[in-house]
Amino acid sequence: MVQDIAINGDNAVALAWKQIDPDVCAAYPITPQTIIVEKFAEYVANGEVSTEFVCVESEHSALTLCTASASAGARTFTATASQGLAYMWEMLPITAAMRVPLIMAVANRAVSGPININNDHGDCMSARDCGWIQLFSENVQEAYDMSIVAPRIAEHVDVQLPVMVNLDGFVLTHAVERMTMVDTHVIKEFVGEHKPLYPLLDVKHPVSHGNMDGPDFYYPHKYQSVLAMNKALEVAQDVFDEFAKISGRQYKLVEEYLCDDAEIVAVILGSSFGTMKAAIDEMREAGIKVGAIMPRVFRPWPVADLAKCMKGKKAVVVFDKHLSIGAYGPMFPEVVAAASDLEKLPKMYNVIYGLGGADATVAGFKKAIEDVKSEKAEKVTYLGVKA
Amino acid sequence: MTTLALKDLNELPVRLASGHRLCAGCAESIIAKQVMMGSEDPLAVSCSTGCFEVSTTIFPYTSWNTPYIHTAFGNGAATCAGLESAFNALKRKGKITENINFVNFAGDGATYDIGLQALSGAMERGHRMVYVCLNNEAYMNTGIQRSSATTIGAQTTTSWPGSVSSGKKEYSKDLTQIMVAHNIPYVAQVSPHNWRDTVQKSQKAFNCGGPAFINAISPCPRGWRFPSDQTIAMAKLAVETCVWPLFEVVDGKYELTADSARIADGKVPKKPVTDWINAQGRYKHLLQDRWEPVIEQMQAEVDRRWEKLIKLADL
Numbered sequence: 071m072v073q074d075i076a077i078n079g080d081n082a083v084a085l086a087w088k089q090i091d092p093d094v095c096a097a098y099p100i101t102p103q104t105i106i107v108e109k110f111a112e113y114v115a116n117g118e119v120s121t122e123f124v125c126v127e128s129e130h131s132a133l134t135l136c137t138a139s140a141s142a143g144a145r146t147f148t149a150t151a152s153q154g155l156a157y158m159w160e161m162l163p164i165t166a167a168m169r170v171p172l173i174m175a176v177a178n179r180a181v182s183g184p185i186n187i188n189n190d191h192g193d194c195m196s197a198r199d200c201g202w203i204q205l206f207s208e209n210v211q212e213a214y215d216m217s218i219v220a221p222r223i224a225e226h227v228d229v230q231l232p233v234m235v236n237l238d239g240f241v242l243t244h245a246v247e248r249m250t251m252v253d254t255h256v257i258k259e260f261v262g263e264h265k266p267l268y269p270l271l272d273v274k275h276p277v278s279h280g281n282m283d284g285p286d287f288y289y290p291h292k293y294q295s296v297l298a299m300n301k302a303l304e305v306a307q308d309v310f311d312e313f314a315k316i317s318g319r320q321y322k323l324v325e326e327y328l329c330d331d332a333e334i335v336a337v338i339l340g341s342s343f344g345t346m347k348a349a350i351d352e353m354r355e356a357g358i359k360v361g362a363i364m365p366r367v368f369r370p371w372p373v374a375d376l377a378k379c380m381k382g383k384k385a386v387v388v389f390d391k392h393l394s395i396g397a398y399g400p401m402f403p404e405v406v407a408a409a410s411d412l413e414k415l416p417k418m419y420n421v422i423y424g425l426g427g428a429d430a431t432v433a434g435f436k437k438a439i440e441d442v443k444s445e446k447a448e449k450v451t452y453l454g455v456k457a
Numbered sequence: 458m459t460t461l462a463l464k465d466l467n468e469l470p471v472r473l474a475s476g477h478r479l480c481a482g483c484a485e486s487i488i489a490k491q492v493m494m495g496s497e498d499p500l501a502v503s504c505s506t507g508c509f510e511v512s513t514t515i516f517p518y519t520s521w522n523t524p525y526i527h528t529a530f531g532n533g534a535a536t537c538a539g540l541e542s543a544f545n546a547l548k549r550k551g552k553i554t555e556n557i558n559f560v561n562f563a564g565d566g567a568t569y570d571i572g573l574q575a576l577s578g579a580m581e582r583g584h585r586m587v588y589v590c591l592n593n594e595a596y597m598n599t600g601i602q603r604s605s606a607t608t609i610g611a612q613t614t615t616s617w618p619g620s621v622s623s624g625k626k627e628y629s630k631d632l633t634q635i636m637v638a639h640n641i642p643y644v645a646q647v648s649p650h651n652w653r654d655t656v657q658k659s660q661k662a663f664n665c666g667g668p669a670f671i672n673a674i675s676p677c678p679r680g681w682r683f684p685s686d687q688t689i690a691m692a693k694l695a696v697e698t699c700v701w702p703l704f705e706v707v708d709g710k711y712e713l714t715a716d717s718a719r720i721a722d723g724k725v726p727k728k729p730v731t732d733w734i735n736a737q738g739r740y741k742h743l744l745q746d747r748w749e750p751v752i753e754q755m756q757a758e759v760d761r762r763w764e765k766l767i768k769l770a771d772l
Contacts, residue, residue: 093543093546093547096542121546124582127575127577127578128578130535131534134575137536138535138538138539139539139542142501142547143547144546144547161532270540271501271543271557273501273524276522278514278519278526280514280527280528281515281517283516
């Protein structure tokens with residue numbers, strides 16, 4: 071029986087993982103991820119999961135332990151945020167290069183400094199070149215659903231890459247929303263038995279993991295990851311389609327909202343997609359033809375689907391919750407690149423918003439888009455900043 | 458198996474193949490082979506980044522005829538703990554049936570310095586694994602830079618002797634004692650010149666049921682500046698001078714072993730550190746008159762640590 075419950079984002083992630091019942095979880099506490107590990111520890115304490123749960127002494131060790139555990143053949147997950155992800159950074163590309171399909175929830179939070187515990191995308195965006203698949207969630211339901219689809223994508227025989235499930239810190243991690251569960255036995259069947267490739271603990275067939283590459287092999291190995299990442303696009307959509315059958319919720323590589331007849335399209339990630347939809351509803355009432363898209367999958371970058379949504383539009387406004395100081399928001403150049411093969415390039419704008427938990431409001435989004443509509447907008451707008 | 462008969466040890470699988478790319482005279486493969494002889498059960502190995510890792514796993518080759526993993530430099534203990542955690546989970550679920558032992562090999566830089574946090578964490582958490590430090594007393598893989606395991610007076614490429622310097626200024630960190638303070642079931646110091654002592658200690662380490670730490674002196678011809686056919690002699694000298702005492706701490710109880718026990722009992726004389734200094738180019742500059750106080754300091758510290766150890770062993 072499907073069941074509706076009231077739950078916050080962190081607990082929803084923990085619940086998904088309880089239902090999956092992974093082999094190993096190693097994690098270290100950091101706000102706003104902490105509830106995930108606290109809740110999971112409770113499941114462990116009450117024997118509700120059979121997971122080997124390891125409370126490590128740092129995030130560096132968390133991801134290291136999980137990488138080794140996944141290499142050993144165990145289905146493994148962890149969770150972190152902000153400084154924790156930064157502390158893991160050395161291991162991020164190693165995990166991906168070792169092609170281990172582990173899952174990590176990231177409770178997106180600003181990166182120090184100045185130290186700040188609130189939400190933005192500084193953590194996951196700074197990890198974007200590390201070879202991980204990145205999924206984004208708009209609400210608690212999606213954080214739960216993405217946690218369930220993630221292992222299917224990661225463990226696909228042609229993918230074998232780690233997956234980050236992003237959920238906005240506090241906005242989703244601590245907000246209680248209504249959510250529809252999927253039955254545990256249905257999830258177990260959907261996720262299936264873990265069938266690791268070349269598991270290290272198969273002592274009868276010893277393998278070496280994490281060898282050193284010279285130039286003859288380093289580059290080809292990176293290229294193999296490119297091929298796997300490309301394949302992951304197709305796999306992700308297949309898994310989304312299959313998930314729709316068990317949940318009734320259909321996800322797409324790029325989620326659209328009123329794009330078909332739109333003249334202006336906003337591109338935005340995570341919980342702000344919801345805020346943007348509200349802004350669009352109000353602007354539509356005022357007769358402004360505007361729509362929005364959210365890349366559900368940020369890595370691999372769904373170029374073709376993005377281009378389709380931007381085709382024939384007058385302007386595209388990319389909302390970034392992070393900033394590459396001295397250039398643009400991290401998503402902006404990528405959206406421009408995705409649009410670059412269109413016959414007629416829309417006018418491209420970048421809006422930086424919400425850094426360190428700064429308010430992301432309907433009014434702010436409307437103002438930014440209306441400025442584009444009236445051709446008053448700068449190339450890059452620092453929305454709502456008080457200089 | 459607790460046999461130390463060479464005939465029996467020869468029956469064990471060869472887990473590290475010849476043909477690796479360690480320098481001539483390197484002690485690391487010798488120590489690793491002795492340690493691995495301590496595990497009759499299948500063994501999964503992790504290596505921290507360093508000489509041993511680089512030299513045994515240059516793709517598309519591997520010297521490892523047993524499961525092997527490397528991830529990074531400062532996290533060997535966490536890597537090994539990851540294998541052990543996976544084992545626990547998969548064993549519980551019946552996906553693995555036989556016992557497997559776990560060992561991490563790491564240099565002194567990866568152990569005393571950058572990897573100390575991960576090591577401390579893994580030991581505190583009680584993972585059933587043996588952590589082996591191949592201690593050649595400097596960052597040899599990057600070209601002989603000082604670590605906190607480097608002894609006072611030693612020349613390294615970041616602690617040069619010069620007109621105002623006698624080499625490294627500080628004493629080495631006494632890491633073995635730090636590991637004892639973790640109250641783990643087994644801690645030992647070993648030297649490759651005494652294979653019997655090393656294999657026996659390794660057997661105890663693998664069979665102690667929890668985390669074990671073995672610190673091995675690993676003479677390095679390149680870094681210490683001695684001929685590459687003198688490795689074992691150098692390891693022996695480290696023990697004879699009490700620069701590197703052989704001992705073990707089982708459930709908190711200290712015991713001097715082998716050569717060191719004989720020195721403590723007065724059956725064999727304790728050699729002066731000048732024998733140690735004279736044998737290695739890294740201390741050559743100390744032979745100048747003006748650095749004589751450094752030699753005295755070094756002898757005094759060796760004596761102090763040795764006396765302390767004897768007291769601990771008498772407890």
